[in-house]
Amino acid sequence: MSTLAPPAAAQLSKEEILRYSRHLIMPEVGMDGQLKLKQAKVLLIGTGGLGAPLGMYLAAAGIGRIGLVDFDVVDYTNLQRQVIHGTSDVGRKKLDSAADTMREINPHIDIDKHEVALSSENALGILKDYDIVIDGTDNFPTRYLVNDACILLGKVNVYGSIFRFEGQSTVFGYPGGPCYRCLYPEPPPPGLVPSCAEGGVLGILPGVVGLIQATEAVKLILGKGEPLIGRLLLYDALNMRFRELRLRKNPVCPICGDNRTIHQLIDYHQFCGIPQHEPAPESGVSENEIEVTALKAKMDRGEKFVLVDVREPHEYQICKMPNSVLIPLGDVAKRVNELNSADEIYVHCKSGMRSAKACDFLRQSGFKKVKNVKGGILAWSDKVDPSVPKY
Amino acid sequence: MAKVLIPTPLRQYVDKKDSVDVTGSTVGEVLTSLTTQYPDLRKNLYTDEGKLRSFVNIYVNDEDIRYMSKDATSVAEADTVTIVPSIAGGF
Numbered sequence: 001m002s003t004l005a006p007p008a009a010a011q012l013s014k015e016e017i018l019r020y021s022r023h024l025i026m027p028e029v030g031m032d033g034q035l036k037l038k039q040a041k042v043l044l045i046g047t048g049g050l051g052a053p054l055g056m057y058l059a060a061a062g063i064g065r066i067g068l069v070d071f072d073v074v075d076y077t078n079l080q081r082q083v084i085h086g087t088s089d090v091g092r093k094k095l096d097s098a099a100d101t102m103r104e105i106n107p108h109i110d111i112d113k114h115e116v117a118l119s120s121e122n123a124l125g126i127l128k129d130y131d132i133v134i135d136g137t138d139n140f141p142t143r144y145l146v147n148d149a150c151i152l153l154g155k156v157n158v159y160g161s162i163f164r165f166e167g168q169s170t171v172f173g174y175p176g177g178p179c180y181r182c183l184y185p186e187p188p189p190p191g192l193v194p195s196c197a198e199g200g201v202l203g204i205l206p207g208v209v210g211l212i213q214a215t216e217a218v219k220l221i222l223g224k225g226e227p228l229i230g231r232l233l234l235y236d237a238l239n240m241r242f243r244e245l246r247l248r249k250n251p252v253c254p255i256c257g258d259n260r261t262i263h264q265l266i267d268y269h270q271f272c273g274i275p276q277h278e279p280a281p282e283s284g285v286s287e288n289e290i291e292v293t294a295l296k297a298k299m300d301r302g303e304k305f306v307l308v309d310v311r312e313p314h315e316y317q318i319c320k321m322p323n324s325v326l327i328p329l330g331d332v333a334k335r336v337n338e339l340n341s342a343d344e345i346y347v348h349c350k351s352g353m354r355s356a357k358a359c360d361f362l363r364q365s366g367f368k369k370v371k372n373v374k375g376g377i378l379a380w381s382d383k384v385d386p387s388v389p390k391y
Numbered sequence: 392m393a394k395v396l397i398p399t400p401l402r403q404y405v406d407k408k409d410s411v412d413v414t415g416s417t418v419g420e421v422l423t424s425l426t427t428q429y430p431d432l433r434k435n436l437y438t439d440e441g442k443l444r445s446f447v448n449i450y451v452n453d454e455d456i457r458y459m460s461k462d463a464t465s466v467a468e469a470d471t472v473t474i475v476p477s478i479a480g481g482f
Contacts, residue, residue: 048482082482138482163478166399184477186445192435193400193446193478201480234475239409245453245475330403 010035010064016108020062033222034062040221043067043130045118045146047098049206050136050160050213052084057214059102059109063221066102067112067130070094077391081203118142120265123149132217133173134158136210138197140187141268147172147180148265151255156220160213165202167209167235170228170247171216173256177229182250187272205237288359289374290346296384299323305344310358311377319388321348321380329354332361341367348373348380350391393421393466396473404432418449419462421472436474446477 012020012034023029029037042063044051047070058066072094074085082094089097095113102111114126118137127133127149135146135157143161150157150173157172159180172179212233219225232245255262269275285291298305299322309316309324316326327335329349339345345367349355352375359372373379381388392412397405405411406429413428415421426433436447443449449456450473456464466472 046481050481078482136481138480140477140479143479160481161478162480164399166478168475168478183448184446187479188444188446188477193476197482199400199480206481232475234473236409243453243473245450245473246455248455248458250457 010039012038013108016062019106019108023062028224029222033224036221036223037062037218038064040132041065041067041130042217042221043069043127043133044136045069045133045142046136046138047082047084047094048072048078048136048138049081049162049201050134050210051098052082053207053210054134054136054214054217055084055098055102056105057211058217059106059111061214061218062106063109063217065110065112065130067114067126068095068098069114069116069118069126070098071115071117081201081206083207118145120145120268123265124153127155128153130155132156132158132220134160134213134217136160136213141272141274143180144187144271145265145268148255148262151179152263152265158213158216158220160209162201162205162209164200165205165236165238167205167212167237169209169212169216169233169235170231171220174220174227174229176249178247178249179253179256181255182253183232183247185250185253190273202237205235208235208237285374288363288371290371291374292379292384295346295373295380303344305346306339307373308339308345308347308355308358309349309377310347310355311349315350315391318391319377319381321377321388324348327358329358332358336362336365339367341365341369343369345370346373347371349376351376351378392468394471395421395425396471398474398476400476400478401432401435401474404435405429415466417462418451418456418464418466418472421466422449422462435476448475449473450475 020034023034024031040063042058044054047055047068074089074092074094074097076090078085079087084101085097095115099111099113116122123145133150133155135143137143147157156174159172160169216228219227230247232247234243251257254260307321307324309326310329310332312328347355347358352372356372359370362370378390381390392414395411395413397409397411402409411425413421413424415424436444438444451464451466451470
């Protein structure tokens, strides 16, 4: 990986001067600023919702070297927001799709493709070659990993996160400024805060938040303006409101405080309460589960049972299984009296996670004949009725 | 009455409202009024031991109560209390 080239070596070609004309004629950028952008090395972690606008605009702005970290493949559910990928990219590696789009926008930049899941083993080696790290990941373990790696290496971390209609952005790891652990010392326990995959996200939202991150990165490189250091920007798209909260450096922060206790990367899955090695999905069914094919066979035989759908009403509108009763997971406790423990009860959701929780609750409430429909309505669509849409 | 701004992930516990007006002259009192009115919110804000969860930050206007007087931070009529939980989405 290259090191920072001496400023004297950098210059713009005739083509680049024409391309960056609108930058060159503004005093805040000018030739000096454009050369700073050209020499800058920025790492984007994730080429998803936030990474898409980041990659496209930073490429267009002329950031000389952009590293991309991703190991995922483009699927149809990405296209509602990940505008760096197109319909014909479905099935391709996100890295390839993103790099192609960025090269089409600007062939004068270098792109590094890091096809890995960022981990405690590889993070320092990847991050060390860049000046600025931009966090566009979608899970707590990686966010703490990125934070800690940036602090250990002395890198600035431009942070953004999104949920449904809300976004947060700030700049962590600037000398003297706060870090992610100063804002949130600990992650939420698993299951308490839903991800975008579970909770949904307005497709436009990552565009806005990603471009706030891109703006901050460009400002930091140019050394212009007032970066979001020590300020947490909150964006509420539904009410179209921006707010700013004071973000202080925590003097007793375990990684950026005066007496740090964290000197190397830790096990972030363990830190976030997620088992490091997920048990491999069992091929068979447990005694508390039923396969969708077995459920279908029971329906065909006309057996008597109650099928409970614990998804949300808006999911029920998208698709449903025959003769199911809708009781959203959050309502199961207060509507438990609608169910009869004498009945045979099968519970399903989208993929089987929420219905497993509902089954646990029902068993604790004295229901003996309750089983989870393995794989949920997605499995039903795959194995029983392909006309049921997947979402 | 102080206004408490409720973030999207917690609105499901407060009848889908984005803000709730509650009485109280300190942050502790305001949050007690709030969680008395909406008991389902309680486990999302506090641990079983009654401690404010460490991934939930509370601000009075634009200041984090951890750097003021925590639960005892005073709240005036015109103040806004904001609950800001950790969110991780990016994809």
